[in-house]
Amino acid sequence: AQTVTQSQPEMSVQEAETVTLSCTYDTSESDYYLFWYKQPPSRQMILVIRQEAYKQQNATENRFSVNFQKAAKSFSLKISDSQLGDAAMYFCAYRSWRKLVFGKGTKLTVNP
Amino acid sequence: EAEVAQSPRYKITEKSQAVAFWCDPISGHATLYWYRQILGQGPELLVQFQDESVVDDSQLPKDRFSAERLKGVDSTLKIQPAELGDSAMYLCASSVPGSNLYEQYFGPGTRLTVT
Numbered sequence: 001a002q003t004v005t006q007s008q009p010e011m012s013v014q015e016a017e018t019v020t021l022s023c024t025y026d027t028s029e030s031d032y033y034l035f036w037y038k039q040p041p042s043r044q045m046i047l048v049i050r051q052e053a054y055k056q057q058n059a060t061e062n063r064f065s066v067n068f069q070k071a072a073k074s075f076s077l078k079i080s081d082s083q084l085g086d087a088a089m090y091f092c093a094y095r096s097w098r099k100l101v102f103g104k105g106t107k108l109t110v111n112p
Numbered sequence: 113e114a115e116v117a118q119s120p121r122y123k124i125t126e127k128s129q130a131v132a133f134w135c136d137p138i139s140g141h142a143t144l145y146w147y148r149q150i151l152g153q154g155p156e157l158l159v160q161f162q163d164e165s166v167v168d169d170s171q172l173p174k175d176r177f178s179a180e181r182l183k184g185v186d187s188t189l190k191i192q193p194a195e196l197g198d199s200a201m202y203l204c205a206s207s208v209p210g211s212n213l214y215e216q217y218f219g220p221g222t223r224l225t226v227t
Binding site: 042043044046047050062064091093099100102103104105 | 114116123145152153154156159160166203215216218219220221
């Protein structure tokens with residue numbers, strides 16, 4: 001079964017600084033997709049960024065970028081120029097044809 | 113912008129009582145998901161619908177949980193009887209079926225507390 005591991009239960013960053021959230025996954029499949037979701041307090045979960053496993057180029061969405069290392073099964077999220085609104089739970093997720101599997105999440109605190 | 117609607121937002125119930133949650137997906141989204149998110153963990157899929165048909169309910173505790181999507185639009189998740197361990201956030205999500213690139217859109221969730 002596929003598993004997703006987020007080894008950092010909590011992280012903090014100063015406003016305007018950069019932070020990297022870690023994620024590793026375990027799978028024997030070759031075709032899959034990886035996602036980072038953001039869940040602000042008392043608000044719905046939203047997709048931050050996605051990566052197709054067959055693409056070598058790392059995905060980027062404005063201040064959010066990923067470092068996808070397929071051989072190492074690693075998928076980290078980098079947030080640049082952190083803003084107060086980035087404070088949230090961040091979930092790494094793996095998707096094959098079957099279903100979406102989430103990690104346990106990393107709580108990000110942004111300090112002013 | 114279209115959103116997934118869920119109600120109620122919060123529910124407190126006593127153990128052994130019945131409880132029901134409602135979800136209205138984004139219009140046109142044929143795939144609907146119910147997730148359970150225990151505090152401090154990521155969401156876990158309970159059941160997935162494609163239109164009105166269940167395509168995955170392998171993690172649904174069928175002795176007490178049931179889900180339906182009779183007309184292939186909105187959906188209801190029921191727990192009867194509720195147990196203390198059912199306290200969690202229940203999330204509904206919807207998507208357009210197709211490639212794995214499709215994004216799941218999540219609702220705000222129903223926070224269930226069983227006393």
